[in-house]
Amino acid sequence: MYQIAIKMLMGDRAKYVGLLLGIAFTAFLVTFALSYFAGFMTRGFALISENSSADVWVMDPAVSSTEMTINMPSSALGRIRSVKGVNYAVPMSLSDITARFPNGHFQTFQMIGVDDATLAGAPVLTDGRLPEVLHTPYSVIVDPGGTSDKLQTPKAPRDQWPFDGAHLDVPTRGLAFGDELLVNDHRVIVAGRSQTIPRFPPRPLLYTTFSNTMRLLPSESRRLTFVLAKAQKGISPHQLAKRIQQQTGLRARTTADFKEETVRWYLINSEDVGDMAAMLILAMTVGFGVTGVMLYMFTYENLKQYAVFKAMGASASMLMGMIFIQASVSAFLGTGLGIGACAIIGESVRMTLDYPFRMMWFTPLFGVLGVLIVSLSAAAISARPVLKLEPGAVFSGR
Amino acid sequence: MINKQTKIAVQCRSIVKTYGSGASEVFALRGVDLDLYEGELLMLVGPSGCGKTTFISIVTALLKADSGVCEVLGQDINALTLEQKVLFRRQSIGFVFQAFNLLPALTAQENVAVPLLIQGRNRKAAMHEAKAVLDSVGLGERIGALPSELSGGQQQRVAIARALVHRPKLIVCDEPTSSLDHKSGQMVMQLLRHIADQSNTTLLVVTHDNRIYHFGDRMAHMDDGRIIKTEMIQEKKETSE
Numbered sequence: 001m002y003q004i005a006i007k008m009l010m011g012d013r014a015k016y017v018g019l020l021l022g023i024a025f026t027a028f029l030v031t032f033a034l035s036y037f038a039g040f041m042t043r044g045f046a047l048i049s050e051n052s053s054a055d056v057w058v059m060d061p062a063v064s065s066t067e068m069t070i071n072m073p074s075s076a077l078g079r080i081r082s083v084k085g086v087n088y089a090v091p092m093s094l095s096d097i098t099a100r101f102p103n104g105h106f107q108t109f110q111m112i113g114v115d116d117a118t119l120a121g122a123p124v125l126t127d128g129r130l131p132e133v134l135h136t137p138y139s140v141i142v143d144p145g146g147t148s149d150k151l152q153t154p155k156a157p158r159d160q161w162p163f164d165g166a167h168l169d170v171p172t173r174g175l176a177f178g179d180e181l182l183v184n185d186h187r188v189i190v191a192g193r194s195q196t197i198p199r200f201p202p203r204p205l206l207y208t209t210f211s212n213t214m215r216l217l218p219s220e221s222r223r224l225t226f227v228l229a230k231a232q233k234g235i236s237p238h239q240l241a242k243r244i245q246q247q248t249g250l251r252a253r254t255t256a257d258f259k260e261e262t263v264r265w266y267l268i269n270s271e272d273v274g275d276m277a278a279m280l281i282l283a284m285t286v287g288f289g290v291t292g293v294m295l296y297m298f299t300y301e302n303l304k305q306y307a308v309f310k311a312m313g314a315s316a317s318m319l320m321g322m323i324f325i326q327a328s329v330s331a332f333l334g335t336g337l338g339i340g341a342c343a344i345i346g347e348s349v350r351m352t353l354d355y356p357f358r359m360m361w362f363t364p365l366f367g368v369l370g371v372l373i374v375s376l377s378a379a380a381i382s383a384r385p386v387l388k389l390e391p392g393a394v395f396s397g398r
Numbered sequence: 399m400i401n402k403q404t405k406i407a408v409q410c411r412s413i414v415k416t417y418g419s420g421a422s423e424v425f426a427l428r429g430v431d432l433d434l435y436e437g438e439l440l441m442l443v444g445p446s447g448c449g450k451t452t453f454i455s456i457v458t459a460l461l462k463a464d465s466g467v468c469e470v471l472g473q474d475i476n477a478l479t480l481e482q483k484v485l486f487r488r489q490s491i492g493f494v495f496q497a498f499n500l501l502p503a504l505t506a507q508e509n510v511a512v513p514l515l516i517q518g519r520n521r522k523a524a525m526h527e528a529k530a531v532l533d534s535v536g537l538g539e540r541i542g543a544l545p546s547e548l549s550g551g552q553q554q555r556v557a558i559a560r561a562l563v564h565r566p567k568l569i570v571c572d573e574p575t576s577s578l579d580h581k582s583g584q585m586v587m588q589l590l591r592h593i594a595d596q597s598n599t600t601l602l603v604v605t606h607d608n609r610i611y612h613f614g615d616r617m618a619h620m621d622d623g624r625i626i627k628t629e630m631i632q633e634k635k636e637t638s639e
Contacts, residue, residue, distance in 0.1 A: 004512065010503065012503065313517075314484075390461075
């Protein structure tokens with residue numbers, strides 16, 4: 001009878017295709033929404049991902065994400081380096097600065113100060129130059145950080161640093177090697193551009209050396225935001241993090257743990273995430289509603305056929321089985337189509353439009369589970385009229 | 399042919415059935431008494447709303463009578479549990495409907511196999527038997543056709559094959575010719591007559607079509623929820639032949 005159920009399902013092509021498309025749409029929506037969410041969260045810990053060679057991140061005890069930070073005294077670096085099991089430890093500084101472009105426009109950047117000696121944390125430059133360009137004093141690497149058209153400088157030399165006031169509405173081009181910016185009354189030189197992982201929230205980035213940050217920023221005793229430590233052979237990152245925390249009183253987390261904490265921080269503290277989640281829940285509810293209604297309608301429109309089966313002696317469990325088989329087959333096929341489409345479209349928009357799409361292992365799983373739960377619930381609801389159906393309805397005039 | 403030795407297949411006494419309650423209560427059956435004999439083809443006729451459909455629903459255990467006794471093939475229908483009724487219909491009753499009620503997505507052969515599949519027979523055996531029955535109703539060449547590819551008469555013959563395939567003792571036909579033209583209707587009735595004669599199956603045919611009355615052994619007239627008259631129609635049958 002289950003083969004009959006599947007033939008019934010696929011027999012009416014128009015309804016079947018409609019049903020599959022409805023389910024595929026839901027699976028697409030759920031998976032895409034979750035992948036989009038995962039993409040944003042991935043961008044939230046982009047700084048950690050960029051520095052994957054670090055085993056342990058050390059920070060002020062009150063810091064629990066890369067988004068909201070407070071600096072540590074410079075002496076913390078020495079204390080961390082002295083912990084047994086540390087192979088090396090390098091400083092990193094984060095600060096928000098406002099830079100002025102040559103035509104008078106300004107832009108807020110996140111300035112990332114990396115270790116002078118090793119340049120650990122410096123990005124790969126898009127024009128093939130090496131990060132060593134940062135060794136030149138006052139040189140910086142600019143990065144859009146997920147923004148677009150924010151890093152513009154005037155095309156014409158006469159519009160750059162004019163004496164007659166700002167030239168705001170002049171033709172511009174993207175910042176390039178050799179261009180200049182003004183940071184806290186210091187003229188800095190663009191030594192190159194990079195294209196690292198976009199940030200959430202998007203913001204332009206300005207990479208420079210740790211010593212440059214000291215020159216560019218107002219004098220302050222605490223400029224050390226993070227220390228990135230590498231464990232010696234035979235020491236696990238967890239062991240090292242524990243040791244550093246015990247011996248320095250600072251917060252030390254393995255790279256993986258710090259990523260998790262950062263995501264958790266966004267989930268709890270970021271209003272953007274709440275708004276996004278509300279939108280996603282709404283989209284998913286609509287998708288689930290569509291699937292449920294379509295499945296219900298499919299069974300409802302076949303009530304007469306179920307009445308025939310019932311009259312012929314089909315038991316309630318047999319009819320239930322048929323309905324659930326139809327729902328399950330539709331759910332699996334529709335979900336497969338939806339997730340496939342999601343993967344293709346998502347990857348396409350990610351590659352072409354730099355869209356924050358990241359299909360992680362759990363996102364399609366949630367799509368499958370979500371659709372399956374909705375389909376089976378719809379099947380259970382639509383089974384009710386079938387079970388309540390009076391088989392005498394098959395006779396004329398009833 | 400009914401004679402004194404013919405066993406009773408269906409015996410209904412004082413069957414009462416109402417719908418609704420209180421002021422809106424409607425009497426569908428007001429005490430129906432009717433016997434059907436094994437191998438008999440009985441025509442149940444009467445105006446619309448007289449209770450024919452309600453009566454066959456009770457006989458086939460699709461509906462429960464409010465009172466009265468109805469023994470079908472030796473079973474007191476009212477005394478059966480829901481599960482027993484399902485099993486009873488599965489094994490002992492065949493249905494032929496006015497609108498054929500074939501499953502549009504299934505071929506003729508698959509449609510005919512459905513009652514066997516409901517009984518739990520394996521698909522291969524069910525399909526084999528379905529083909530044999532389709533052969534016997536003259537549709538051996540159309541086993542792979544979908545209902546939409548068959549004429550009305552052919553669809554009704556498939557429906558008859560479906561009613562026959564599990565060898566039921568009682569076949570209930572609800573207006574089997576009303577969706578068919580005269581010629582197809584006659585062919586369908588000849589087939590049903592043949593089944594009654596050859597397999598000792600009891601057939602209860604509800605109809606309005608006076609052109610097919612002569613195919614029956616007896617005719618029961620129903621009106622206002624009662625059987626008002628039963629008559630032998632042997633002579634008419636012989637005349638038509």
